[in-house]
Amino acid sequence: xxxxxxxxxxxxxxxxxxxxxxxxxxxxxxxxxxxxxxxxxxxxxxxxxxxxxxxxxxxxxxxxxxxxxxxxxxxxxxxxxxxxxxxxxxxxxxxxxxxxxxxxxxxxxxxxxxxxxxxxxxxxxxxxxxxxxxxxxxxxxxxxxxxxxxxxxxxxxxxxxxxxxxxxxxxxxxxxxxxxxxxxxxxxxxxxxxxxxxxxxxxxxxxxxx
Amino acid sequence: xxxxxxxxxxxxxxxxxxxxxxxxxxxxxxxxxxxxxxxxxxxxxxxxxxxxxxxxxxxxxxxxxxxxxxxxxxxxxxxxxxxxxxxxxxxxxxxxxxxxxxxxxxxxxxxxxxxxxxxxxxxxxxxxxxxxxxxxxxxxxxxxxxxxxxxxxxxxxxxxxxxxxxxxxxxxxxxxxxxxxxxxxxxxxxxxxxxxxxxxxxxxxxxxxx
DNA sequence: CCGGCTACTGTATATATTTACAGTTATTAA
DNA sequence: TTAATAACTGTAAATATATACAGTAGCCGG
Numbered sequence: 001x002x003x004x005x006x007x008x009x010x011x012x013x014x015x016x017x018x019x020x021x022x023x024x025x026x027x028x029x030x031x032x033x034x035x036x037x038x039x040x041x042x043x044x045x046x047x048x049x050x051x052x053x054x055x056x057x058x059x060x061x062x063x064x065x066x067x068x069x070x071x072x073x074x075x076x077x078x079x080x081x082x083x084x085x086x087x088x089x090x091x092x093x094x095x096x097x098x099x100x101x102x103x104x105x106x107x108x109x110x111x112x113x114x115x116x117x118x119x120x121x122x123x124x125x126x127x128x129x130x131x132x133x134x135x136x137x138x139x140x141x142x143x144x145x146x147x148x149x150x151x152x153x154x155x156x157x158x159x160x161x162x163x164x165x166x167x168x169x170x171x172x173x174x175x176x177x178x179x180x181x182x183x184x185x186x187x188x189x190x191x192x193x194x195x196x197x198x199x200x201x202x203x204x205x206x207x208x209x210x
Numbered sequence: 211x212x213x214x215x216x217x218x219x220x221x222x223x224x225x226x227x228x229x230x231x232x233x234x235x236x237x238x239x240x241x242x243x244x245x246x247x248x249x250x251x252x253x254x255x256x257x258x259x260x261x262x263x264x265x266x267x268x269x270x271x272x273x274x275x276x277x278x279x280x281x282x283x284x285x286x287x288x289x290x291x292x293x294x295x296x297x298x299x300x301x302x303x304x305x306x307x308x309x310x311x312x313x314x315x316x317x318x319x320x321x322x323x324x325x326x327x328x329x330x331x332x333x334x335x336x337x338x339x340x341x342x343x344x345x346x347x348x349x350x351x352x353x354x355x356x357x358x359x360x361x362x363x364x365x366x367x368x369x370x371x372x373x374x375x376x377x378x379x380x381x382x383x384x385x386x387x388x389x390x391x392x393x394x395x396x397x398x399x400x401x402x403x404x405x406x407x408x409x410x411x412x413x414x415x416x417x418x419x420x
Numbered sequence: 421c422c423g424g425c426t427a428c429t430g431t432a433t434a435t436a437t438t439t440a441c442a443g444t445t446a447t448t449a450a
Numbered sequence: 451t452t453a454a455t456a457a458c459t460g461t462a463a464a465t466a467t468a469t470a471c472a473g474t475a476g477c478c479g480g
Binding site: 021024025026027029061065066067068069070085108109110111113114115116131133134135136139140153154202203204205206207208209210 | 231234235236237239271275276277278279280295318319320321323324325326341343344345346349350363364412413414415416417418419420
Binding site for chain 2: 455456457458459460461465466467
């Protein structure tokens with residue numbers, strides 16, 4: 001078999017190892033495994049480890065205490081270990097999707113649990129129209145990709161091939177995109193006449209320079 | 211003394227531990243340390259570990275093999291700690307070092323290349339005194355740990371056991387800590403009369419919620 | 421029905437690891 | 451000068467840990 005699947009129990013063991021490392025910063029011993037699962041024999045843990053080793057999700061260094069290593073394959077089996085980088089979207093070229101390859105400037109690994117909702121990408125903000133919300137020119141807006149927005153949320157909207165960041169307010173078919181800066185005027189959109197696409201919600205800000 | 215400095219040798223030991231963990235994914239034993247440094251006695255390693263523990267850069271779990279943990283303070287001492295998470299410092303208890311264990315609320319992995327200088331920790335900002343610089347209440351300030359500041363930089367300063375974030379200006383022995391909000395008054399310090407500690411420089415901002 | 425796998429119990433042991441105790445030498449701060 | 455600290459050597463021992471060997475029981479595909 002090419003894809004060796006883990007049994008339910010093996011996945012439990014793997015999860016425990018992963019969580020143990022997360023918590024203690026070093027891998028568990030056989031007896032710590034046994035204690036957690038209620039094994040009366042350390043050999044129960046040993047054979048589980050051997051099985052996981054054979055299925056290439058962990059590595060075991062022989063004769064070494066706590067010599068357990070999570071191999072890359074383990075990441076696909078136990079959730080929450082994922083750490084995919086966020087693409088940084090710079091100037092969005094007219095007519096291209098925000099996440100089109102040509103708009104991606106860079107990639108950064110940022111802890112997704114940091115923000116109120118999981119961000120899908122970072123958008124470099126240009127202009128000062130959201131200064132009042134503490135979003136300045138050059139800031140990176142963490143964006144959660146969704147087409148739905150509620151009143152008061154900060155959205156990434158696309159209007160006539162232009163991408164802007166504004167506060168969202170809707171009453172029936174009338175949408176207002178509100179800046180947070182008295183020097184700028186609100187944008188009013190009638191959905192019956194003009195097309196408006198919500199690219200996502202702003203869930204956080206990163207300012208790379210002060 | 212609040213800032214316990216490491217000796218050259220202790221820094222070497224700490225570096226080795228850090229590199230060992232990076233390479234093996236688990237901490238070294240006393241004899242592995244001894245072998246690397248050429249100690250003929252495991253006790254040489256033991257006493258180094260005790261010293262590092264006393265200086266709060268590592269933790270040692272008693273009676274546990276490989277029970278060494280790198281504490282947040284270690285990151286400021288050993289460079290190139292690429293993928294280590296940044297500690298989040300919340301309310302700083304009076305009289306304790308910013309990076310003391312009791313002040314650490316959480317840890318987040320944030321790409322260090324994102325910011326203008328390498329951040330050592332994140333500090334949760336309270337209050338609106340820096341609103342004009344786009345730093346709002348609840349924001350996380352990415353801080354680069356250094357005691358040196360230049361005019362115009364945003365600093366984390368400690369004054370009378372209080373930690374504040376302000377813009378720095380110095381003329382001789384007279385230091386001004388400037389807020390960026392007309393509702394707040396500048397803080398003036400005469401270095402000959404009052405003690406002022408620069409904990410670090412603000413190198414970026416993360417806003418976890420909008 | 422057999423062989424191979426999973427999931428254990430139970431015992432035993434070599435060895436890996438921590439850690440205490442007793443010193444030595446050099447450097448630094450009071 | 452003295453005391454404290456750093457940086458080790460050397461020995462010993464308790465205990466933490468890995469791991470082999472011998473079983474039991476259930477399940478599955480051929």
